[in-house]
Amino acid sequence: MMTKDDILQGLNEPQKQAVTAAAVPLLVVAGPGTGKTLTIVRRIAWLVHQGVNPANILAVTFTNRAAREMSERTGALLGDQTRDVFIGTFHLLGLRILRETLGSDLTLLGREEQTDLLKPLVGDSSRKARTAAERISRIKNGAEKADKETRGLMERYQTALRDRKAFDFDDLILTPVELLADPAVLSRYRNRFRYLIIDEYQDINPLQYRLIKLIAEDGGGLCAVGDPDQAIYAFRGSDLRNFLDFEQDFPKARRITLSENYRSSGAIVQASGSMIRNNRARLDKNVNAVRDQGARLTVLSLPDEQDEAAAIAGEIEGRMGGTSHYRIYTGAGTGSQDGSYGFSDFAVIYRTNAQAKVIEEAFNAAGIPCQVLGRGGTRQNKERDEMIAYLRSVIGEDGPGTLVDGNADKLLTLADQYDPRADAVALMTMHMAKGLEFRVVFIAGAEDGLVPYTLMKEVCDIEEERRLFYVGMTRAKDELFLLHSRIRFLYGRKLTPEPSLFLGEIPSELKDNKLVPDRKKKQSENAQMGLF
DNA sequence: GGTGCGCGAGTTTTT
DNA sequence: CTCGCGCACC
Numbered sequence: 001m002m003t004k005d006d007i008l009q010g011l012n013e014p015q016k017q018a019v020t021a022a023a024v025p026l027l028v029v030a031g032p033g034t035g036k037t038l039t040i041v042r043r044i045a046w047l048v049h050q051g052v053n054p055a056n057i058l059a060v061t062f063t064n065r066a067a068r069e070m071s072e073r074t075g076a077l078l079g080d081q082t083r084d085v086f087i088g089t090f091h092l093l094g095l096r097i098l099r100e101t102l103g104s105d106l107t108l109l110g111r112e113e114q115t116d117l118l119k120p121l122v123g124d125s126s127r128k129a130r131t132a133a134e135r136i137s138r139i140k141n142g143a144e145k146a147d148k149e150t151r152g153l154m155e156r157y158q159t160a161l162r163d164r165k166a167f168d169f170d171d172l173i174l175t176p177v178e179l180l181a182d183p184a185v186l187s188r189y190r191n192r193f194r195y196l197i198i199d200e201y202q203d204i205n206p207l208q209y210r211l212i213k214l215i216a217e218d219g220g221g222l223c224a225v226g227d228p229d230q231a232i233y234a235f236r237g238s239d240l241r242n243f244l245d246f247e248q249d250f251p252k253a254r255r256i257t258l259s260e261n262y263r264s265s266g267a268i269v270q271a272s273g274s275m276i277r278n279n280r281a282r283l284d285k286n287v288n289a290v291r292d293q294g295a296r297l298t299v300l301s302l303p304d305e306q307d308e309a310a311a312i313a314g315e316i317e318g319r320m321g322g323t324s325h326y327r328i329y330t331g332a333g334t335g336s337q338d339g340s341y342g343f344s345d346f347a348v349i350y351r352t353n354a355q356a357k358v359i360e361e362a363f364n365a366a367g368i369p370c371q372v373l374g375r376g377g378t379r380q381n382k383e384r385d386e387m388i389a390y391l392r393s394v395i396g397e398d399g400p401g402t403l404v405d406g407n408a409d410k411l412l413t414l415a416d417q418y419d420p421r422a423d424a425v426a427l428m429t430m431h432m433a434k435g436l437e438f439r440v441v442f443i444a445g446a447e448d449g450l451v452p453y454t455l456m457k458e459v460c461d462i463e464e465e466r467r468l469f470y471v472g473m474t475r476a477k478d479e480l481f482l483l484h485s486r487i488r489f490l491y492g493r494k495l496t497p498e499p500s501l502f503l504g505e506i507p508s509e510l511k512d513n514k515l516v517p518d519r520k521k522k523q524s525e526n527a528q529m530g531l532f
Numbered sequence: 533g534g535t536g537c538g539c540g541a542g543t544t545t546t547t
Numbered sequence: 548c549t550c551g552c553g554c555a556c557c
Contacts, residue, residue: 063546091547110547127552169547235544352543354549374545431544453543468544491542492548 002077007045011038018223018256019043023195025219025250027243031227031287032272032474033263033437037070040197040225044085045077047195054084058193058215061089062200066435070199086193090208094172097189101179107166114168121156140170142206143237173207180214189214194221201226201246205237219250228283229276232431232468234461240281261287263437265294267510268480272473275505279463297480299503301515304487305355305445309362311483311516312442316346316368316425319440343369345439347426349472351450354490356427359444363425373428430472441476443469446484447497455490469502482511486518 008016015035018028019042030036040059048054059074061067067088075082086093098106109117111133118129118136136154138144146154161167167175180186196216198204201224204212216222224246231240247253261269269289276282302308319341348359348370356372363370426438430451449455452465473480482503488495503511 089547094547125553172547233545236546354542429544450543456542464544489548 002045002049004049007042007049007077011035011042012258012260014256014258014260015039015042018258019046021223021254021256023221025246025253026223027201027246027253027255028223028225029227029255029257029283029285030225031229031257031259031261031285032471033261034258034287035260035262036199036225036227036258037066037073039258040199041070041073041077043197043223044074048078048081048085052195054078054081055086056192056194057085057197058093058195059085059087059197060093060199060212061087062203064089066199067092090211091169091172094176094211097176097179098167098172101176101185105165107164108172109161109166109168111169113166117160117166118153118157121153121160137168137170138237140174140207141237142210170207173211177207177210177214180211186214190217195223196221197223197225199225202228202231202240202243203233203238204242206239207237209239209242219253222250228281229279229285229467230434230471232434232464232471234464244281244283257283257285259285259287260290262290264289264474264477265291265479267294267296268473268476271297271480271506271510272470274507274510275473275502276466276470278505279466281463295479296509297482297506297511299446299499299506299511299513300481300483301499301513302483302485303516303518305358305485305489306362307516308444308483308485309359310366312348312359312444312481313362313366313368315440315442315481316343317366319346320368341439343423343425346442347428347433347436347438347440347475348442348444349428349430349433349475350444351430351453351468352445353429355445355450359427369422369424370427371422371424373426373432430468433475434471437475437477439477440479440481441472442481442483443472444483445488446482446500446503447488447495448500449495449497451500451502455495466502469500482506 008019011019012035015038018026018039028036028039030039044057044059047057059070061070071082071087074085074087078085086096088096095108114133115126115129118132119126122128122132132150132153135144135150136157139146139150139154161171180189193215196212198212203226212222224243226243228240228243231238231243234240242249247255264272266289269287273287300308300311302311320343350356350359353374356375360370360372426436430443445451446469451469452460452462454460473482482500484497484499484503486496488497
């Protein structure tokens with residue numbers, strides 16, 4: 001049987017405190033690379049070891065990926081008892097409450113079906129329907145208020161849903177919140193879920209907050225985990241203040257900060273830390289590198305985005321040089337510390353998907369395998385399919401009623417998801433990079449206009465953009481390159497951007513500035529690139 | 533119902 | 548610049 005020492009083994013002091021803390025409202029501030037998931041998993045094990053009924057524990061995440069990881073790692077510790085712990089996404093929790101309260105005869109609508117349903121209500125325009133679907137979603141999540149017109153539309157939409165016993169994604173949370181207004185229902189769930197662990201608490205939206213608040217009551221069993229410096233989803237309603245105000249919200253709260261970073265070199269930890277300290281809306285926290293100082297960051301100035309892509313390709317080639325045959329025989333090398341690289345040790349991250357194309361082309365030309373994330377055939381289908389596949393795997397296909405309308409194709413391909421085993425360089429947005437880590441990271445387009453993003457919209461939340469840049473920087477384990485072009489073609493426009501102001505916030509002793517001069521003649525390009 | 537042209541918009545996105 | 552929608556025409 002698992003002992004107390006087993007559960008605490010290998011933990012640092014604040015991690016131990018977070019694992020063993022008594023059931024008071026607990027705020028765990030977990031900076032990048034500080035062992036957040038490890039801590040959560042051990043806390044679950046700790047609670048069970050203390051005699052808590054596993055069925056009284058609720059661990060909520062945002063993504064299926066996170067839920068799966070948490071579930072697997074908990075399973076490795078607790079074995080069979082894991083079954084009774086609720087580990088899942090907000091939406092899965094909502095679905096469970098829905099089914100237990102209303103019965104299981106319900107239909108779940110994906111974004112596409114939702115748009116189809118809305119289409120006749122907005123004058124048969126699929127464009128309008130999609131816009132409406134997005135607005136309705138934001139309204140349901142409490143991210144935006146409905147105007148009169150939208151309210152009318154929503155009423156008709158909800159009627160259409162009710163006629164079909166159908167629920168959209170947001171209803172999976174909104175309806176449970178409504179159901180919990182019934183004291184009998186509420187007490188049932190309060191009694192069941194006495195210990196709540198909420199992952200990525202900095203990213204919860206007002207609706208999710210309401211759900212948690214209802215179940216958690218005075219927060220006695222609530223453990224909120226996250227990093228306010230990594231809140232990057234305000235555009236879809238996430239509200240950082242839920243995290244920042246936790247201690248006012250739950251006056252008996254205790255805060256524990258995990259500050260030992262095991263992921264990145266000292267230079268990367270310090271550089272990202274100096275940069276993010278320019279934000280005001282944050283909790284004062286230090287992140288200390290456990291690892292050596294390592295190499296300085298490289299800030300690379302390039303003539304244009306083609307050169308930027310070529311420079312990245314060149315750096316990768318330089319690190320892969322001559323080892324490719326060897327690699328074939330040793331298998332994928334993610335995380336290998338022996339100095340030899342696999343392609344999957346590299347990632348290129350950027351602010352907008354539009355930047356991917358040039359880079360992909362340069363990689364293709366150089367023979368560098370890459371996977372571009374976030375590009376899906378039909379994204380809506382993919383989303384729904386993934387959701388359905390996941391719900392099936394958790395709930396099972398049986399039971400009365402249909403979980404979803406339509407047929408289940410397995411075209412359930414995750415082809416566009418990040419596959420860490422693929423021996424390919426990963427290309428993705430800063431948003432998608434959250435939670436991942438790579439030995440070598442290239443941030444492309446570190447320019448004013450892109451980060452902070454102001455190209456299409458004047459208004460910009462500079463602190464949110466800084467957090468996004470922070471997420472990007474902190475993905476790197478060993479080496480970090482920050483690239484900016486002096487000329488960039490985007491949306492048919494020729495831009496002449498300044499370097500991102502965030503670059504200037506990195507102390508000069510932590511970075512090397514390199515500049516590739518404008519080429520006068522084309523043939524000099526190779527010589528210039530050879531410098532790197 | 534299928535093809536083609538013109539116009540307009542164009543961050544970030546899980547479930 | 549590129550894509551996709553909506554409309555017009557076959």
